[in-house]
Amino acid sequence: MAFLLFIGTRKGLFTARSSDRRTWEVSGPHRLDDFADMGGVYAIGVDPHTRRVLVGAESQHFGPSVWFSDDLGANWHEPERAPIAFPADIDTAFTRVWQFAFGDEPGTVYAGVEPTALFCSTDGGESFELVRSLWDHPHRSGWFPGAGGAAIHTVLPGRVRADGTDSQTMTVAMSTGGVYQTHDDKKSWTPANRGIGAGFLPDETPEYGQCVHKVAVAADGVFYAQNHHGVYRSADPASGWTSIADGLPSDFGFAMVAHPHTPGTVLNFPVISEARHLPPDYRLQAQRTDDGGATWRPLTQGLPADPYYSIVLRDGACTDGADVPGFYFGTRAGDVYATTDGSAGWHQVAAHLPDVLCVRAVEV
Amino acid sequence: MSVTVVIPQVLRADCDGQARVDLPLAAEGRVPLHSVLDELVLRHPRLAQRLRDERGRLRRYVNVFVDADECRSVAGLDTLVADGAEVRVLPSVAGG
Numbered sequence: 001m002a003f004l005l006f007i008g009t010r011k012g013l014f015t016a017r018s019s020d021r022r023t024w025e026v027s028g029p030h031r032l033d034d035f036a037d038m039g040g041v042y043a044i045g046v047d048p049h050t051r052r053v054l055v056g057a058e059s060q061h062f063g064p065s066v067w068f069s070d071d072l073g074a075n076w077h078e079p080e081r082a083p084i085a086f087p088a089d090i091d092t093a094f095t096r097v098w099q100f101a102f103g104d105e106p107g108t109v110y111a112g113v114e115p116t117a118l119f120c121s122t123d124g125g126e127s128f129e130l131v132r133s134l135w136d137h138p139h140r141s142g143w144f145p146g147a148g149g150a151a152i153h154t155v156l157p158g159r160v161r162a163d164g165t166d167s168q169t170m171t172v173a174m175s176t177g178g179v180y181q182t183h184d185d186k187k188s189w190t191p192a193n194r195g196i197g198a199g200f201l202p203d204e205t206p207e208y209g210q211c212v213h214k215v216a217v218a219a220d221g222v223f224y225a226q227n228h229h230g231v232y233r234s235a236d237p238a239s240g241w242t243s244i245a246d247g248l249p250s251d252f253g254f255a256m257v258a259h260p261h262t263p264g265t266v267l268n269f270p271v272i273s274e275a276r277h278l279p280p281d282y283r284l285q286a287q288r289t290d291d292g293g294a295t296w297r298p299l300t301q302g303l304p305a306d307p308y309y310s311i312v313l314r315d316g317a318c319t320d321g322a323d324v325p326g327f328y329f330g331t332r333a334g335d336v337y338a339t340t341d342g343s344a345g346w347h348q349v350a351a352h353l354p355d356v357l358c359v360r361a362v363e364v
Numbered sequence: 365m366s367v368t369v370v371i372p373q374v375l376r377a378d379c380d381g382q383a384r385v386d387l388p389l390a391a392e393g394r395v396p397l398h399s400v401l402d403e404l405v406l407r408h409p410r411l412a413q414r415l416r417d418e419r420g421r422l423r424r425y426v427n428v429f430v431d432a433d434e435c436r437s438v439a440g441l442d443t444l445v446a447d448g449a450e451v452r453v454l455p456s457v458a459g460g
Contacts, residue, residue, distance in 0.1 A: 033377070062375070063423050065413060094417070
């Protein structure tokens with residue numbers, strides 16, 4: 001048994017391998033292509049059906065694309081024709097992938113992209129089609145770019161219910177725009193932002209337009225959202241969200257990771273504010289709740305005790321989903337840490353990498 | 365007519381390792397640069413997304429010289445290319 005951590009950075013893809021999740025062997029940057037070994041890697045996905053690894057990377061010179069590996073990163077391939085492209089009747093161009101997600105049907109891959117759009121593949125990610133119903137949504141003119149660009153950064157296919165998974169439902173989140181859901185297999189989309197604030201708008205509780213940074217869904221189907229100021233939970237986003245920010249040192253942040261098996265357990269990575277983008281008290285930290293956000297406690301053991309001036313981006317944290325799950329995060333200062341559920345603290349996986357944009361971990 | 369396209373080292377894997385691609389074109393006189401690139405990517409499809417986005421716009425940091433002139437200083441992708449011209453693709457001063 002081993003664990004493989006894919007680390008997407010502003011200057012290429014790195015990997016780390018471990019048998020005990022305490023000591024790690026780091027390698028990279030990996031060669032995706034002649035020009036793409038040093039480009040920004042903004043999205044990584046590992047298909048749970050096939051173990052195909054998808055990487056959304058880009059070259060400043062030669063644009064974005066998608067590469068895939070069927071041997072856990074040993075070899076990389078790129079489709080001959082652009083795998084993601086807007087149709088001819090839409091006067092915009094694909095900028096980057098922000099998120100990969102996988103459907104119940106083998107081969108079904110979703111890509112949340114910039115500019116704000118959802119694409120769907122049925123061939124394992126080698127070609128994608130625009131989800132027109134969301135592109136044509138009448139709210140589109142009210143979706144504006146946040147500081148990172150206008151993108152769908154969260155894609156959560158299906159919905160866990162007591163009687164099984166509802167595959168007709170999908171939840172996406174965008175900055176700005178907020179949370180939208182389909183309940184009819186992508187035919188129509190409705191905003192699901194009731195209770196989430198938007199302090200940057202004249203109407204601070206609009207139907208849509210929020211800047212939701214990340215949404216995670218727990219094992220019991222409860223959703224947890226880190227907003228641009230505001231942390232929330234919801235058993236049913238269509239009905240509304242409840243603030244769970246009171247116990248946190250800051251209500252601002254980007255990343256949110258739910259325990260893969262234990263309802264109510266979530267990790268959050270607070271940031272001082274929208275203007276500063278620094279850790280609270282300049283102390284690198286995660287915050288953990290085990291009661292659905294009623295209370296939080298810091299997880300700092302093993303992290304630097306010295307002042308730290310870098311943060312975790314929205315896809316810079318993840319879990320490996322193992323029976324005893326591991327949790328991982330990387331910072332814009334290029335430090336990567338790992339811990340396992342129930343262990344005393346964090347172990348450093350890597351240091352001094354380029355800015356960490358995303359991490360994904362699998363048990364292999 | 366015929367045009368030669370010079371490919372930078374970093375993109376040669378996308379055109380069978382060639383440094384220079386000779387393109388016979390079914391036209392007389394001069395043709396716009398976008399037609400030259402269309403013919404190039406017809407033969408080497410992966411170059412399409414490297415050089416232009418899906419709207420046909422030249423990527424910001426890709427420079428294309430028609431003989432001595434970078435196309436943006438002439439007429440962009442409508443710059444006319446004469447028989448025997450050399451079209452040189454170069455990454456611009458950018459990156460990091």
